[in-house]
Amino acid sequence: MNKLSNETSPYLLQHAHNPVEWYPWGDEALQRAIAEDKPILVSIGYAACHWCHVMERESFENEATARIMNEHFINIKIDREERPDLDHIYMDALQAMTGSGGWPLNMFLTPERLPFYGGTYFPPVKAYNRPSWQELLLALSDAFKNRREDIETQAINMRDHLAQASKFGSTINLLPKEEQFTRNQCDIIFSNIMQQADKEWGGFGNAPKFPGTFIIQYLLRYYHSFGDQTALDQALLSLDKMIQGGIYDQAGGGFARYSTDAKWLAPHFEKMLYDNALLVDVMSEAYLLTGNPLYSITIAETLTFIQREMTDAGGAFYAALDADSEGVEGKFYTWSKAEIDEILGEDADVFCRFYDISEEGNWEETNILWIKQSLSAFAAEHQLDESKLSEQLAIGLAKLMEVRGQRVRPGLDDKLLLGWNALMIHACCKAFAATGEGSYRNMALKAMDFCWTHFRKDGEESFYHTYKNGQAKYPAFLDDYAWLIRALIALQEVTGDKIYLDRAFSLTTFVLQHFSDESGVYCFYTVESQSDVIVRKKEVYDGATPSGNAIMAANLWYLGIVFDQKEWGERAMKMQAGQAQTTVRYPTSLGVWAGLLLQRVQGVKEIAIVGPDYKLKMEDTNKHYIPFKVLLGATQDNPEIPLLSHRERANETLIYVCEDYHCIKPVNYIDEIINLK
The missing domain is CATH 1.50.10 (Glycosyltransferase)
Structure with missing residues (x-):
């Protein structure tokens, strides 16, 4: 009996109706493996994983394949985003065995949870120089029964290898910092x-x-x-x-x-929360350093997408959007030229040239919107007014979004992960610091x-x-x-x-x-x-x-x-x-x-701001590109924090810039201090 129906992971729930007797990772499955002396099949993936979906359709939904799995193995499904610890261990084992990795990760364990064989995607029939999934299952079941001692020796050696790989850091000799x-x-x-x-x-x-x-x-x-x-x-x-x-x-x-x-x-x-967080992070630095509005615009569009499609009612952020819709990778995002011609009418020609849309398609007989030439270069080449072109393209994108909104959407992995939320909170803070857009800080706070x-x-x-x-x-x-x-x-x-x-x-x-x-x-x-x-x-x-x-x-x-x-x-x-x-x-x-x-x-610039206007002056400081800094503020001295001790001066807000607690003369405005590298 499949045991996944009470799970909360969207990935596990995708497999809850498979004929495979899947268990979540836990005592029930692990104890059954010991009691019945069966090998464990651990299959690890995630909701937005394309090849995970393919293997499910081809093998895990197949009754004959499921019978083999149920008879010979204790089958455990793991969402790698819920249990990255297990994913790390068994992915390291796979890479040690084969030199490569990926998802779905299918790892075979002894009843004591030690890995002895692994791979990624296996086809339903022999192909790609890989055995079929059924052939592999039967071969491994036979090996477990008839070459048990060899398998257990191999598994123990792998466990020892994994343990040894984490034994570092005990002898570090510190030289002077310089x-x-x-x-x-x-x-x-x-x-x-x-x-x-x-x-x-x-x-x-x-x-x-x-x-x-x-x-x-x-x-x-x-x-x-x-x-x-x-x-x-x-x-x-x-x-x-x-x-x-x-x-x-x-x-x-x-x-x-x-x-x-x-x-x-x-x-x-597939769109992952963490990628968008990390890209907003680095674009915020690029904007501070260059002032190029391209980066502030892209930050705004990215965080608007996060708010629109990946934010829970309580303000936390969902994990991912799937690559597939209606079983087809990218279908939600791609276009035929005929569709765009119908949607945009007489404006379609310029739009298609700018975004590389053609009858034959630029990817697998369909079209992905992308920009081969910058807006200014395209406008100059085609003798178009740049601001009017920008407005025309924006109107066209809005019309496409309206049509796209009627399509079958990709699956949403709506679980909330603490670490990924923290990455996006950090990104929102950096975006606010760089642009001053208050909604970004509100996103972070919520x-x-x-x-x-x-x-x-x-x-x-x-x-x-x-x-x-x-x-x-x-x-x-x-x-x-x-x-x-x-x-x-x-x-x-x-x-x-x-x-x-x-x-x-x-x-x-x-x-x-x-x-x-x-x-x-x-x-x-x-x-x-x-x-x-x-x-x-x-x-x-x-x-x-x-x-x-x-x-x-x-x-x-x-x-x-x-x-x-x-x-x-x-x-x-x-x-x-x-x-x-x-x-x-x-x-x-x-x-x-x-x-x-x-x-x-x-070195790190230690910046302490003390006085009634410290929050405003912290915001001013954040608008400068000072990548290596500690920034603190308070209305008055705080003896618990050395950088905020003995800094207060009546009716003034002063900015102290220090290194190793040694400070230069305080100033009223951060612009008075230059060369903060």
């Missing part, structure tokens, strides 16, 4: 990034091409620090080409997860209030990871806490309300108590009380989302300055020192760590 982190390292990081840079279409590496926001952010900050124009050019080229591309929804706003080609034309159409109320365990500092239908589930992971702490810090910088710093301090204390590894340097991914994982992993690489350890290092450094917690600052330095060599070699995999190394070299 020797540990150097300008030369920053230059080598930049050089290594540029070796992977696509200098024609932006981005890094070949197709499929992901946004690479951490690398773009490093380039912006490297330019700001050292004035290298090449760094700025590559960063802005990457943003501009994405904004012009099909990866960006030209009609409705918001970014898809990645592009399947090098030109950003054809996205994998979402944080929701998270603090609904994800938090009653009367405790601990949180849950996911929330849906009034139910919070699963202990929060390191990423959840790290990103939430960072979001609280950002909220203080845009509100001037110290309560957010106090919350960040208490959560950091909780994380250090319950996530620290045996060396007291890094943090495990799971809380110490969680017992259903075969190893406690430590994640340091920045993937699609930032490493929890990297963000914790940044949080410890920031809060160590604010609250004069020297041991926190020392721990942050140890964390960074342990990753420095790897960061220099592989910066595109450790982009956040690279930014932290650059921050160490450049």
Whole structure:
């Protein structure tokens, strides 16, 4: 009997009517595997996963296939976004076995939960140099029965390999700061990034091409620090080409997860909350640095999309939108030329030329809206008035949106994830700081209030990871806490309300108590009380989302300055020192760590604003591009915080800029202080 109907995950509910006897991960399934001495099939995916849907249609809905699965295996479905801890463990196992990974992730375990064989998508009949799913199931069942000792030895070795991979950080020798982190390292990081840079279409590496926001952010900050124009050019080229591309929804706003080609034309159409948050983050920095309205406009369109399609009534943010509608990838977003001709009439010709719409289509016999040529260049080439053209295109997009609104919508993954909400809260804060648009700050405040109320365990500092239908589930992971702490810090910088710093301090204390590894340097991914994982992993690489350890290092450094917690600052330095060599070699995999190394070299500006108008002057300060800063404000002295002690002067609001608590002469306006690199 299928056991998924009472779950809250949209992904699990998609499988609730399969003839496969799916279980959620939990004691019932795990104990049954031991009692019946059967191998476990763990199938991991997520609601917006295209190939997950394909394998479900082809295999999991097939009665004959389901009979084989039910007879020979205990079958467990996992939403990777609900249980990223399990996904990390079994994806690492798959990559160790095969050298590659992806979703759906199908991993076969012993009854003791140890992995012995894995793969991703398997076809219903032998194809793509892969066995059919049924053939594989029967072969593995036979091996489990007749070569049990070999399988168990292999599984134990894999568990030991996974455990060993997390044993680092115990011996870190700290050199003086000026020797540990150097300008030369920053230059080598930049050089290594540029070796992977696509200098024609932006981005890094070949197709499929992901946004690479951490690398773009490093380039912006490297330019700001050292004035290298090449760094700025590559960063802005990457943003501009994405904004012009099909990866960006030209009609409705918001970014898809990645592009399947090098030109950003054809996205994998799923839209994830975290990608849009991270892109708003880096576009906010680009806008502060350049003043280019393209970035403020794209921020506005993206956050409008988030409010319209991915925001819960309580103000929190949904996880994702599916790539498919009516079983077809991208159908909701693509157009035939005949459709556009009918909708736009005499205005269709210019619109189609601008957005590359043709009879034959620019992607799989249909059309994705994308911009091959900037508005000004197109207007000049076709001898059109630029402002009138802009207005005409906007009217055309609005008409397409009206028609698109009548289509069958992609599936919405409406679960709420604490960490992803924290990423979007942080992005809203940065967008407000850069543009001054008050609605962005309101979005952040409303979402944080929701998270603090609904994800938090009653009367405790601990949180849950996911929330849906009034139910919070699963202990929060390191990423959840790290990103939430960072979001609280950002909220203080845009509100001037110290309560957010106090919350960040208490959560950091909780994380250090319950996530620290045996060396007291890094943090495990799971809380110490969680017992259903075969190893406690430590994640340091920045993937699609930032490493929890990297963000914790940044949080410890920031809060160590604010609250004069020297041991926190020392721990942050140890964390960074342990990753420095790897960061220099592989910066595109450790982009956040690279930014932290650059921050160490450049130093942090400690900005304290004290007086009755401190909130307004904090807003003024936020309008300047000062990437490495601590920003605090208060109406009067606060002896609990060194930067706010002995700063008050009657009837004045003063701005103090300090480094290592040593301050230059206070000023009344941030514009009086220049060169804040």
